[in-house]
Amino acid sequence: MTRYNIDKVLLHNVSISLRIKTLEAIYRAQSGHIGSSLSMSEILACLFFKIMKYDKGNENNDKFILSKGHGVPILYAVYQELGWISMDELLTLRKINSKLQGHPDMTIFKYFDAGTGALGQGISIAIGYALAFKLDNKTSNVFCVIGDGEMQEGQIWEAAMYIGSKKIDNICVIIDNNKFQNERSVKETLDFYPVKNKWESFGWDCIDINGHSVDEIISAFNIFKSNNKPTVIIANTIKGSGVDFMENKSEWHSKNLDKSNYEKAIKQLESKYIK
Amino acid sequence: MKSIRDAFGERLAEQGKINEKIVLISADLKVATKSNIFYENFPNRSFEVGIAEANAIGIAAGLGLSKYKPVLSSFSAFLIGKNVEIRTSIAYNNSPVVLIGTHGGFIGPDGATQSGIQDISIMRSMPRFKVFQPSTPILTANILDHCLEIDQPTYIRISRNVVPELYDENFFFVEGDPIIIQEFKDMCFFSSGPMVHNCCKASEILKNNHNINLGVIDFPSIKPINENKIIEIFKNTKIVFTVEDHMKEGGIGSALCEILSKYNLDTKVYIIGLNDFVSSGTPEELEKKYMLDPNSLSDFVLKTLNDRIFS
Incomplete structure (x- = not known):
């Protein structure tokens, strides 16, 4: 079975493996954003193992930008799962002289399409790539994951306005709508709901899905691929998804993972593989 | 022009x-x-x-x-x-x-x-x-x-x-290099952008009216800087007046001081620039208001040299 023909059970299992590897790396580093990584598990599994044209060294690859750069631990886990970096390297996360910096650095980790970290900027970089694809007559796409709290940054709306106005159809924005941000819930911090009509009013097609359902994620990306309008996917996710004591708890945004919690979490996740 | x-x-x-x-x-x-x-x-x-x-x-x-x-x-x-x-x-x-x-x-x-x-x-x-x-x-x-x-x-x-133009058509820009516009012995202006022209005029005033020779250095490559060229130029320079239409902090005057300090050169530096926002007015009026027009620059030099003699 080639990667692109992967079935839904395997995609689910990839998402569990990504979570486990993310926690291993963060536990080893004793630092890193857990909740914001785990909520993206199924989205990244589907993108990198099913949806995106993404082969090592291929100049015609789709582009992927993690605008919410703090969620990078699970993206490193993706590259380990793809076999592009070793497990040993994954476990250098956040260590001195590691290529696996606390936030994505494309100048030292060569597989990234953008370094990010200061929030709000990824979609604009995605526009640059998307315009270049059009100039080059390439049919490649740009996928950009933003956080829900990140929508508080004004630049997100500058970019949304531009894409909507110019009807750019080779960018897919995915909102990891996990409903929590650094200190508290998004609602308690700055309640900007509803989100959908804001994007629609800028000319976007908005697809609202369960961001942990492989079925719904794949069908949303298929709509994007056949769509000739700007497309945003609101992926409703659970912060810390997969580990019950981390789910919907804002403190697990970047809380320190001790041995007992780490072992409990891994045990829970391992029981979620579908055999 | x-x-x-x-x-x-x-x-x-x-x-x-x-x-x-x-x-x-x-x-x-x-x-x-x-x-x-x-x-x-x-x-x-x-x-x-x-x-x-x-x-x-x-x-x-x-x-x-x-x-x-x-x-x-x-x-x-x-x-x-x-x-x-x-x-x-x-x-x-x-x-x-x-x-x-x-x-x-x-x-x-x-x-x-x-x-x-x-x-x-x-x-x-x-x-x-x-x-x-x-x-x-x-x-x-x-x-x-x-x-x-x-x-x-x-x-x-x-x-x-x-x-006005200062360079001929065959001029070739070299990254890092300051350019000596007017030769000098031991005192010069050091500037960048349009203020270079005010320095040239101030230098003329000083020469014609006061018989004081002040060279002019154009500094187009603010980063990187060819430090060897700076050392070569400033090893025999006693006084430099840096002139910029920019806040004094962190501008070209600061850039020059960083290098002079690094190589222990004892050139005395006077940084002439802005201390606050620039208000409305014609550019000519503004240059005068903020003391960066040719006459203000030559007056600054005269006063500084005078103060040094009597201090």
Whole structure:
């Protein structure tokens, strides 16, 4: 079975493996954003193992930008799962002289399409790539994951306005709508709901899905691929998804993972593989 | 006589014919920054993003990472004000964007909010960026050509002033090098951009009216700097007056002091520049108000030399 023909059970299992590897790396580093990584598990599994044209060294690859750069631990886990970096390297996360910096650095980790970290900027970089694809007559796409709290940054709306106005159809924005941000819930911090009509009013097609359902994620990306309008996917996710004591708890945004919690979490996740 | 921004706009359009990878990003200031010539000639390679500098910076970064050569021009006050966007999207990713910041210093009646007076200081400290400021049309074309060739982010400070030419057509810009415009023995002005011309006039006044010989150094390559050239020039220089239409902190005066200090050169440096926002008025009135016109500069030199003799 080639990667692109992967079935839904395997995609689910990839998402569990990504979570486990993310926690291993963060536990080893004793630092890193857990909740914001785990909520993206199924989205990244589907993108990198099913949806995106993404082969090592291929100049015609789709582009992927993690605008919410703090969620990078699970993206490193993706590259380990793809076999592009070793497990040993994954476990250098956040260590001195590691290529696996606390936030994505494309100048030292060569597989990234953008370094990010200061929030709000990824979609604009995605526009640059998307315009270049059009100039080059390439049919490649740009996928950009933003956080829900990140929508508080004004630049997100500058970019949304531009894409909507110019009807750019080779960018897919995915909102990891996990409903929590650094200190508290998004609602308690700055309640900007509803989100959908804001994007629609800028000319976007908005697809609202369960961001942990492989079925719904794949069908949303298929709509994007056949769509000739700007497309945003609101992926409703659970912060810390997969580990019950981390789910919907804002403190697990970047809380320190001790041995007992780490072992409990891994045990829970391992029981979620579908055999 | 030609304005530096006109020289920029014309050269960019000429280069657009030769290099199909050049793309323009603008934020509703094409005519004021003279990028409109490129825009009109190459509409398919021009992207007007509206009044949204942050988005413009990110788009430029993405195009630069796609092997294009993006040029983004806007007022330096607005563009360089977007520090975290330039820092993360362009510098951190080492995207080879050419940022053009116009309307630095004495821009005229539009006043303080539109005048760029901190851009050199901010961009000098921006990792991976090179920083240039041309004083004449020929130097502008040279510097733009250089920035379009190198695979690194660059910032060019472009003024709106109409200035005479100081260089001949065969002049070749060398990154890092200060340029001696007027030879000297032990005292000189050290300046960049349009203020170089005020220094030349002040030097004339000092020579003709007071028989004082003050050389003039043009400093277009603000970062990087060829430190050996600085040492060579300043090892026998007793006094230097640095002149800039920019805040004193972090500008070209600071840049020079950093090198003189590093190599223990005991040249005395007087930094002449701005201390506050620049108000409305004609550029000529503003130069006088902020003491950077030729007469104020020559008076400053006379007073300083006088004070030194009697101190």
